[in-house]
Amino acid sequence: MNRAACSDAEPVAGLKDEFPHSAARAAVVAIVRGYGAVQRQMEPYFAQFGLTPPQFQVLTIINRLRGRQPTQRQLALELYVSFPNVTVMLGRLEQAGLVRRRNNPKDRREKFVELTHRGRALLQRIWQVHQVQLDSVMAGLSDAEQFKLTRLLDKMIAGATGLATRDRPVS
Amino acid sequence: MNRAACSDAEPVAGLKDEFPHSAARAAVVAIVRGYGAVQRQMEPYFAQFGLTPPQFQVLTIINRLRGRQPTQRQLALELYVSFPNVTVMLGRLEQAGLVRRRNNPKDRREKFVELTHRGRALLQRIWQVHQVQLDSVMAGLSDAEQFKLTRLLDKMIAGATGLATRDRPVS
DNA sequence: GCCAGATAGTTAAACATTAAACTAATTTCA
DNA sequence: TGAAATTAGTTTAATGTTTAACTATCTGGC
Secondary structure, three states, X not given: OOOHHHOOOOOOOOOOOOOOOOHHHHHHHHHHHHHHHHXXXXXXXXXXXXXXXXXXXXXXXXXXXXXXXXXXXXXXXXXXXXXXXXXXXXXXXXXXXXXXXXXXXXXXXXXXXXXOHHHHHHHHHHHHHHHHHHHXXXXXXXXXXXXXXXXXXXXXXXXXXXXXXXXOOOO | OOOHHHOXXXXXXXXXXXXXXXHHHXXXXXXXXXXXHHHHHHHHHHHOOOOOHHHHHHHHHXXXXXXXXXXXXXXXXXXXXXXXXXXXXXXXXXXXXXXXXXXXXXXXXXXXXXXXXXXXXXXXXXXXXXXXXXXXXXXOOOHHHHHHHHHHHXXXXXXXXXXXXXXXXXX
């Protein structure tokens, strides 16, 4: 390819080559990096129990909503994920014997979701060592700093002015 | 299934039904939620340019390493992702005409990666409006709070005591 | 000079995720 | 009552991610 008249190795005339730094950019980058660090610690930890982090999240939410007969729909809203995603994840968790779907006889479109005995037992087994893991992830910060971090993130979430925001998945 | 002797609706005897709250747990949850909020704002934003957030990240890193002839290997290390992941993502970006792979004649195992003119032009088009987007994500925090948030997250990352940690993907 | 081991990249299989299109059941209302 | 609209869930296609297994190439010691 002959691009002598528009060399691909040269910057485009008059435009800068790097995006400038700013407090907002640094904070966004820090959040993404912080999330990555948390993920890298939690993945092998949950793998010990045969779970992925999202699977643990699903089990936790189902447990929290127990007694309220959650449907897959309600689960998706609580989890902040799309509806098809719930279908897929429950399929795997059901196959693993941790979760059960029951048809609602009153409305045959709906299915209630609940933990099996095995699913509940697994959650409790994890809880016995879970605080140690969380503390090791947060070992770099004092309790006061952990509170401050939590407060700042909550404030950021509350104040984000979603210019091009989608509140939640729509499917 | 007859489970009369071990009812699935009862909590396991002697174990608690909820994992207790703690500063560390709140902070981890806040990081995950904060990341989700950022993602939900950035995805539709990048979609305007036909990109996903990871694709933008790849283009940014390739641009930053330009002049150093980065290989796919070096890209994976900078991006903190696995090597096969780079293969897959570059495949799509190359197909979109934003990136180019060139064989290293000195070592025919390696491939150098560089932005095409079109890739560089797209980055610069995004940069022109990028600060507005970042500021809208961080609209809830003052500049000083953004600095503090960045500092706390960096400290958290540096201090995490990876009990069961994997520094980076191994493949 | 040649073969064992290391290195760069790819392919395959699994999981998570979304949007879009589809099926089935219920509700609305004319 | 019966057709239209709504709602719950699934399936499909696409993207991103990992680990494991594979191919091709290079390097080092004999």
